Amino acid sequence: MDLPDLQSSSRAYPASQALLQRARSLIPGGYHLSGRPLLSPGDSPMYFDRGEGCRVWDVDGHEYIDFIMAYGPLLLGYAHEEVDRAAFDQARRGNLLSLNHPLHLRFVERLVARFPGAEMGAFFKTGSDATTAALRLARRATGRRRVARCGYHGWHDWCLPLADFVPAGLDQQVLEFRPDEPDSLRELLRVHGDEVAAVILAPEMMPAARPELTRQFAELTRERGAVFILDEIKTGLRIRPNSFQQWAGVVPDLTTLSKALGNGWPVAAIVGKREILRHGAELHMSATYHGETTGLAAALATLDILDRSDVTGHVWRLGERLIAGLQRAADRHAVPALAYGEPLPPMPFLRFTHPDPQVRDAHAGTFYRAMLQRGVLLHPRHLWFVSAAHRDDDIDHTLAAAEAAMAAVRQLHLDL
DSSP, X not given: OOOOOOSOOOOOOHHHHHHHHHHTTTSGGGSOGGGSXXXXXXXXXXXXXXXXXXXEEETTXXXXXXXXXXXTTOSSOBTOHHHHHHHHHHHTTOSSOSSOOHHHHHHHHHHHXXXXXXXXXXXXXXXXXXXXXXXXXXXXXXXXXXXXXXSOOOSSGGGOTTSTTSOTTHHHHEEEOOTTOHHHHHHHHHHHGGGEEEEEEOGGGSOXXXXXXXXXXXXXXXXXXXXXXXXXXXXXXXXXXXXXXXHHTOOOSEEEEOGGGGTTSOOEEEEEOHHHHGGGGGSOOOOTTTTOSHHHHHHHHHHHHHHHSOHHHHHHHHHHHHHHHHHHHHHHTTOXXXXXXXXXXXXXXXXXXXXXXXXXXXXXXHHHHHHHHTTEEOOSSSOOOOOTTOOHHHHHHHHHHHHHHHHHHHHHOTTO
């Protein structure tokens, strides 16, 4: 596949703008939250028409190498023939049946075998479903109500306990701790320990150089009789050898999974200890579409591919190349910026670091606008994702574009 034109092309987005104008009177805000503008609506594409591999095409016909990858589900790339065929074949057999389906069992068997310490599992449709169900299980298993959290765990009310649009009192039930300070959790548990049912942690919050912190959080949690939940919605199946927990050397009580699990097809899961998951038989954790089978078929096909291919090694290596190259480009042009994995190379990001927030935002805006004009889709506020569909040529092109973009930052912002 040809690479997008490296030269700045003054791309315009009239078709995107027209669709956005129509949407503003029909959809709150004009777009769903994950579809909000990367920059200003006039400076970035708002609507995409199709995706293939690691490329997307917007409705104005512009092609991009994509490192957003729909915020993480497309570990194998867009429109993956084998995965999609498995889902299509299952749909033709009836995707949602009245009772149980053998795929339910096969899916859980595969996941339990894949995660050390896992003995049972449950299936859902979204990451928010899975994290919310995990807390419900922990509350029933412990007889306690409060939970401690660190990271983003979805859109449900408990994930936003301080917001003014959720039920009063959630901020007293859902407590927060810092990912780089075990003492913050230790103090929280000292005060509330006998009331805390679960500690849930999103690994992308963790400092990559300190895997021992995750083990410390697990130990602190278990010392107080609470359930330790690792929210691997973003990291699961993406971090070599299979998950963040295996990289860090920790076995959680429960693990939540989604994103890469179905390579774009909606599916999620909890796996973990029997003594906790068995309480699911006593709880209402049901929704009409939880047993829908196309996502399960897609997940089984995805797991087949991961079992026979070194996908995690591939995305790790390319992520390292991308991070190192971006840092070299920033350093070469004396642009204050830091490239890093969030938390590890398959999930890279570039943060501009000028101490003045206005200058920092100007640097970022110039850089990301220049990358879009050169056919590279990066998110300025959210970590990125490397996929199995990315190749070395894509990294080469991205780094060449980054050289030009950093030069533009340097040229336009002489106050560096």
